[in-house]
Amino acid sequence: MSLPTYAQNWERAWYYAFRAFCILVLLFLVLPILVIIPLSFNAEPYFTFTDGMLRLDPTAFSTRWYLDIFENGMSNPALPAGSWEWLADVWQNGQWIHSAKNSILIATGATILATILGTLAALGLSQPAMPAGRLITALLISPIIVPIIVTSASLVFLLAKVGLANTYFGIILAHALLGAPFVVITVTASMSGFDRSLIRAGQMLGAPSHVIFLKIIMPLILPGVISGALFAFGTSFDEVVAVIFLTDYEQRTIPRQMWAGIREQISPTILAIATILVVLSIALLTVVELLRRRSERLRGVKPS
Numbered sequence: 349m350s351l352p353t354y355a356q357n358w359e360r361a362w363y364y365a366f367r368a369f370c371i372l373v374l375l376f377l378v379l380p381i382l383v384i385i386p387l388s389f390n391a392e393p394y395f396t397f398t399d400g401m402l403r404l405d406p407t408a409f410s411t412r413w414y415l416d417i418f419e420n421g422m423s424n425p426a427l428p429a430g431s432w433e434w435l436a437d438v439w440q441n442g443q444w445i446h447s448a449k450n451s452i453l454i455a456t457g458a459t460i461l462a463t464i465l466g467t468l469a470a471l472g473l474s475q476p477a478m479p480a481g482r483l484i485t486a487l488l489i490s491p492i493i494v495p496i497i498v499t500s501a502s503l504v505f506l507l508a509k510v511g512l513a514n515t516y517f518g519i520i521l522a523h524a525l526l527g528a529p530f531v532v533i534t535v536t537a538s539m540s541g542f543d544r545s546l547i548r549a550g551q552m553l554g555a556p557s558h559v560i561f562l563k564i565i566m567p568l569i570l571p572g573v574i575s576g577a578l579f580a581f582g583t584s585f586d587e588v589v590a591v592i593f594l595t596d597y598e599q600r601t602i603p604r605q606m607w608a609g610i611r612e613q614i615s616p617t618i619l620a621i622a623t624i625l626v627v628l629s630i631a632l633l634t635v636v637e638l639l640r641r642r643s644e645r646l647r648g649v650k651p652s
Contacts, residue, residue: 418444423437451585457520458584462530474536519594539572
């Protein structure tokens, strides 16, 4: 929104000062992330810019740390890169590949579980006759508010009691617990503008409940469901505290591997992984924004 022509001097000063402050805050938040990207191409094993990088010397840049993502932990790194033997060695012994497989497996399982449970909860909470709806909503989204270290410590004792500590299913349940609140929030927001006369019309025409859900409700709330699923996936993929508490080496994920790398063996490979995660996060946020705009169009709201 532009400044009106009749604005006074103090209004003009506030207008430009506020925008300058917002730009400074944005730079403060984004600049550390942007610095990671060029550092991941450092030819030297340092976390700082070398003189060659500052001079933009081509020899000071390298993709060696991206290659190290595959070769770290290989039993025979001398194998020709890209050969079948090299790929088999990477798949079986690569530490980062092992962590990536765990992250994808756990995040996918947690996302499916969180999406199903969160969608069902949101549909129930959207009913006008739902008793104590606000209290139940507060309980469901409490994992976002409660410190993650408290939740993780509680889950350790719970999963140990039922024999699921240090198991894939146990960590999937924990990540589903952390991701379900995002699904509840996004699906509830999608249901806020839902026209319930469509449900009554389907019932009057004799459609069974599952047909009404699949043909009427689901297409309209699908953008919210997918947005919540993406948030749940990102939450699981980036979670490190719960993984530290609940897993051993076999279930080690990428954030846990990064944490171990910082503590045990500092390597710019961590920066390469971080760059890849930043790109994935930007892609997820872009998809979420596109889905939000589509949801607004379906509900007859002008996209903001």
